[in-house]
Amino acid sequence: MSTISVRPGPTVPPALLRRGAVGAAAVVTALLLWVQAAHHGTGLATAIYFAVIGATVVAAWAGVRRGGSRPAAVCIAVGVALSAVADVVWQLQVSLTGSGSDAGPADVVYLGSYVALATGLSLLARRSTSDRDQRVAGWIDALVVFVAVLVVVWELSVAATVGDESLTVLTRLTLALYPAMDAALIGLVVRLLATRRQGDRTPLAVAAACACWLASDLAYLLDSDAEGFGGWLDSGWLLGSALLAVAAWPLQTAPGPSGAAEESRSGLARLVVCLSALMVPPSMELFLDLTGGVDASGTVFASMLVLTSLVFVRAALLLRGEAAARALLRSRERHAAKLTAHSSDAVLVVARDGRLLNDAAPLSALLGTPATRLVTSGDAVALAGVDPQLAADLFAQALVAEGAVVDAEIPVRHRGEERWISVRLTDLSGDPDVGGVVVHVTDVTGRRRAEDALAHSVLHDGLTGLANRTLFADRVGQALRRTVRGGGSAAVVSVDVDGFKAVNDGLGHAAGDALLREVAARLRAAVRADDTVARIGGDEFAVLVEQTGDDEAVATAARVREVLAAPMTLAGAPVTVTASVGVAVGRGDVGAESLIGDADLALYAAKLDGRDRMKTFTPCMRAQAREARELEQELRGALDGGEFRLVYQPVVGLGDRRVTGFEALLRWDSPRLGPVGPDRFVPVAEAAGLMDAIGSWVLREACATAAAWLRDHAGAGELSMAVNVSATQLGSPDLVASIAAALAESGLPARCLVLEVTETALVGDPERAAACLAALRALGVRLALDDFGTGYSSLAHLRQFTVDVLKIDRSFVSGIAEGEPLPAIVRGTIDLGRTLGLEVLAEGVEHEHQARLLAEGCCDTAQGYLFAKPLERTDAEALLLEQAAVRRPQVPAPRSRVGQAVRPA
Structure with missing residues (x-):
């Protein structure tokens, strides 16, 4: 089964349909006039009349459908339909009775159409306004017009019809009702016109329709012998019905005057209508006197009384409305005045x-000055503290702009204070309500200060107030560009605070913040006024030095290290920190970020070299940095990946050559890089902050191994296990707890654990190091001072840092040749240790004559390749088994399976 689709036709605008309907009604009226002259009372005239009246009914209901079934439109369409039905009933009545002059069923329907139309007009007027007083005034206007029109139609026809005794009472009443209903419709039309919306032409169509009906009804009363369709009377009724059908369509608005001018014109017209209605009764009396009509003084008096009463009520409403409007105006003026008084803005005209055209008090209030009478704009400019030339230029721009807004934010100086105001100028000289240039003034000082603060926070560090990395990079770029024009060079000094993490973790974040602020203050004091100090991030700072030579940056770096090394007090405790410094020098051929990166590379090299160092950038540092960063990346997963292991180097007593302990040494076998020596990866791990976690693992592993050996090889005697502690570990607040946990987990006696520290690690922060060593001794562990004789060795350190073992560095031992005596420095170190009651241990013993000389010099213990290389755990256990067998005489001594044999006592 196929489906036929019908394409909808184009939509015809309602305005076009209205004009078509009015035009069609005019053509039909002209046609009926011709038929009245040529074919009066014929069937042709009747057919045309009913065809047109049927078309008006269809058009009216089509308008209802277009307008969404509005109640007013429905009532109008019902009125047009009832009028058409009444025409049909009247035609039937004439056909059956031969006369249509007496009252009959058609009149009931006709009058019903009037009622429907009156209801529709009332709804239209009610929809146009929601104000109660306006609705009451509209009803009064309608009553005034109704009374005036009723007086006219009464005197012209209704009085004669009512007094015609040849007609029945019902007929006379019915005939009198038609013009009275027309008068009521005209009154409602006036009410609708008084309250109509702007551009609404519906009331005009209704007014024309009611006028046509009234004319036909009056003519019918004056010539009651008119019979049949097609005459002049029918043309009036037909045209009225067509216009009412047009009124049922959706309203069409047109642009026109609006606002106060339109309201004023509407109010004036309504007042004219009311006052003109008072002239209708006396004018009608004068007309009757001139034409010899019946005296109507009673009617005139009664109508004048009614009209005067209605006009009085209407005037009272007008007065009340005016009083309400004045009160509203005064309230709005007070409201505006209060808003202005408490506003942060000022408006000048x-x-x-x-000349100033309004009161300048708001400007005085805005500026916080006593109210002053200002006469000219120059007075206002002087009061505000604005530059007169700038004010004149803005005013001239506003005049040239011809109504366009000219705005600007200008600085003012008022009472010695720098402020900002925003001004908006609009030339409204052509506006009769203004007549000048409107100047809108706003105090924007708070916003500008907030914007400045925001800009400062974007480019500065919130904790220290120093420039941040963004601003620092910009300053470096500017300095490098200046070297192109003026020569010289720009240098970046990159500074990292050694030991900041220990302070932050040990004393808390508040102490860490206080340390950073103190470092910032010392850096400012150490540099020149035109140098830029910045906090790059964390505990890293940078200084921009613009120099004419190549020594100023190095001198600045020296001053920085000097001022930061001075002790400071944090959280009630003395703290000493050091600084690692990197220096990079550049000219206009390098970029800002490149120069900052070079200084960071130099800083990284200083940290790898042991901290508390200063390094100047060299190109080879890039390769070193890449290698270090590669190591760092690999190190970050090494511990979790199980890539670390420990080897154990025996410690031998020089008197009996018996193994008294081991030193645990860390080894790293990287899956990608292969075996990496401690001298390479330990500095990188310390610089990257990984040494704490790695050191904790070494402690746990070494303690567990030593405890197992004590348990499984008791025959070898009591053994010690030495573990190296780095400078970063020594500064960690978790070190003591970590060692205590390792001892507890393994069950190793504390006296069997020896912690080896270097003097370099101790002298960075001596007070804190001494406190840490005291806490470690409280655990019962033994302490060894490693690499003694190099670097910072001094008796003061031995007195300050209480230790148990003094280790002679391998550099002093390995240089002892065959046949030479024991070097004086070695002999002095051994004597010093014995005097202080310390065990003395020599490192790097590789030859028998070295061991013999050390033993003759009363050195206690030694370690080196002469005795054994660092051993894997299984090989170290084999050595312990061999030593245990030697101590049992009944068991033959087995040959050593690892390294060189250890001679028995």
């Missing part, structure tokens, strides 16, 4: 010649 300035004439083209500079």
